[in-house]
Amino acid sequence: MVDQISRETLQEKVYNSIKESIVTNDLLPEEVLSIDSLSKELGVSPTPVREALTRLSTQGLVENSRNKKAKVASIERDDVRQTYEVRKLLEPYACRLAVENLEEGSDIERELIDLKGKIEVLQRELEESEFTENGYSDYFQVDFRLGEYIEGIIGATLLGSILKLIGEHSERLRYFAEATGDEGVQEILQDNNEEHLGIINALLDRDPDAAESRVAEHLDHAEERTIAAIEAV
Amino acid sequence: MVERIERETLHDKVYQSIKNSIVRNEFMPGDELTIDSLASDLGVSPTPVREALAKLSAQGLVVSTQNKKARVAGITKDDVVEIYEVRKLLEPYATRIAAEEIGGDPGLARRLEELRDRARRIGESLAEGEMDEHLFERYMDVDLGLEDLVEEALGDMLLSKVLGVIGDHSLRVRTFTEVSDGDKTAEKNNEEHIEIISRMLSGESEEIEGAVKAHLDNAEERTVEALAE
Numbered sequence: 407m408v409d410q411i412s413r414e415t416l417q418e419k420v421y422n423s424i425k426e427s428i429v430t431n432d433l434l435p436e437e438v439l440s441i442d443s444l445s446k447e448l449g450v451s452p453t454p455v456r457e458a459l460t461r462l463s464t465q466g467l468v469e470n471s472r473n474k475k476a477k478v479a480s481i482e483r484d485d486v487r488q489t490y491e492v493r494k495l496l497e498p499y500a501c502r503l504a505v506e507n508l509e510e511g512s513d514i515e516r517e518l519i520d521l522k523g524k525i526e527v528l529q530r531e532l533e534e535s536e537f538t539e540n541g542y543s544d545y546f547q548v549d550f551r552l553g554e555y556i557e558g559i560i561g562a563t564l565l566g567s568i569l570k571l572i573g574e575h576s577e578r579l580r581y582f583a584e585a586t587g588d589e590g591v592q593e594i595l596q597d598n599n600e601e602h603l604g605i606i607n608a609l610l611d612r613d614p615d616a617a618e619s620r621v622a623e624h625l626d627h628a629e630e631r632t633i634a635a636i637e638a639v
Numbered sequence: 640m641v642e643r644i645e646r647e648t649l650h651d652k653v654y655q656s657i658k659n660s661i662v663r664n665e666f667m668p669g670d671e672l673t674i675d676s677l678a679s680d681l682g683v684s685p686t687p688v689r690e691a692l693a694k695l696s697a698q699g700l701v702v703s704t705q706n707k708k709a710r711v712a713g714i715t716k717d718d719v720v721e722i723y724e725v726r727k728l729l730e731p732y733a734t735r736i737a738a739e740e741i742g743g744d745p746g747l748a749r750r751l752e753e754l755r756d757r758a759r760r761i762g763e764s765l766a767e768g769e770m771d772e773h774l775f776e777r778y779m780d781v782d783l784g785l786e787d788l789v790e791e792a793l794g795d796m797l798l799s800k801v802l803g804v805i806g807d808h809s810l811r812v813r814t815f816t817e818v819s820d821g822d823k824t825a826e827k828n829n830e831e832h833i834e835i836i837s838r839m840l841s842g843e844s845e846e847i848e849g850a851v852k853a854h855l856d857n858a859e860e861r862t863v864e865a866l867a868e
Binding site for chain 1: 721722724725728729732796797798800801804805808
């Protein structure tokens with residue numbers, strides 16, 4: 407019994423580790439996945455690695471055809487377009503709802519104000535080119551939190567579950583531009599920060615029209631940047 | 640090992656069966672559910688029934704009243720508005736895209752035409768007489784058939800998965816109106832389905848979206864009315 411449990415946990419760990427690398431774009435689209443190297447890196451036998459790759463291929467994250475080496479699944483322009491299509495249909499509206507449901511003096515309101523402060527600090531750092539590793543991870547946190555807050559404000563609704571589904575589906579695309587760009591990254595971060603600030607201000611000002619249109623614009627730009635990044639890789 | 644798997648399958652089946660009855664409005668909002676009667680109807684012990692009800696309660700489909708009883712959760716106007724909001728955001732667009740895909744696939748196009756033929760015959764039957772159980776089945780088959788065809792046409796696009804989630808959530812609300820309102824609702828819905836299918840087949844993009852939006856507006860209104868009765 408104990409042995410069995412250990413084996414499952416190891417299998418899960420290997421799977422999660424490889425998945426994480428793909429989703430954060432540490433492993434790039436179309437990058438070849440060598441079972442040998444992966445098992446050495448992770449310090450395990452090839453079997454759990456092979457199983458993980460099979461599982462990941464059913465989720466569309468890995469291309470694992472016979473007689474060919476396994477590769478990280480490519481990201482097509484079409485994938486990007488489709489994901490943003492759905493997000494553009496839903497998220498501007500979700501943000502409008504969030505404005506209407508944001509309570510005065512609530513915890514969420516306080517957290518949004520905090521977040522605003524964080525972004526302003528990040529912007530200053532970026533302007534002075536003092537951007538550090540920490541700054542980078544703060545940036546991701548801010549973006550992630552903003553999405554979470556909006557989902558939190560919407561609550562346990564059908565729209566909320568769908569936004570979650572979309573979030574899971576598009577994890578890899580989310581930070582693709584940031585993760586893979588070299589030179590343009592600073593500009594991307596700055597632009598995104600500006601747009602996030604605009605959205606938070608619309609929320610705090612209780613302006614549903616601004617919230618909706620700023621999210622729509624933000625998504626348009628994000629789609630453009632992601633497509634540009636894909637074509638650059 | 641083998642025993643454990645069998646028990647899980649049984650529990651799952653009990654859960655699915657009760658859930659299905661609720662979603663299809665065979666158990667309607669407000670209906671009382673007794674663990675013992677359900678167990679006896681399903682031919683199982685009370686334990687899997689109790690577990691199923693606990694799970695359904697967590698999903699908001701059932702409300703626990705007493706130790707051995709539960710009630711099917713009510714459907715509120717808010718529930719309806721919420722579902723239709725999301726449907727209106729996605730389905731007009733999704734139907735348009737599906738129509739484009741169907742336009743390029745003779746097999747799918749044929750199936751769409753078949754659906755329209757069936758809907759027309761249902762319309763004729765409804766005009767001649769009252770809705771009975773058999774006619775209702777035929778009607779629901781077309782309704783769900785159209786939904787399935789749209790999802791299939793969209794393939795493995797994200798849009799298709801999202802529609803699947805919405806479909807699961809909205810089935811209860813949808814069948815509630817048909818079940819409690821019967822003829823009136825079904826006849827109008829059926830006509831609107833025919834309209835939508837015709838637009839899809841003729842490929843007029845904007846008109847498709849318009850027809851779907853109008854249908855959803857009307858369906859929402861009818862549902863809210865049915866709730867108020």
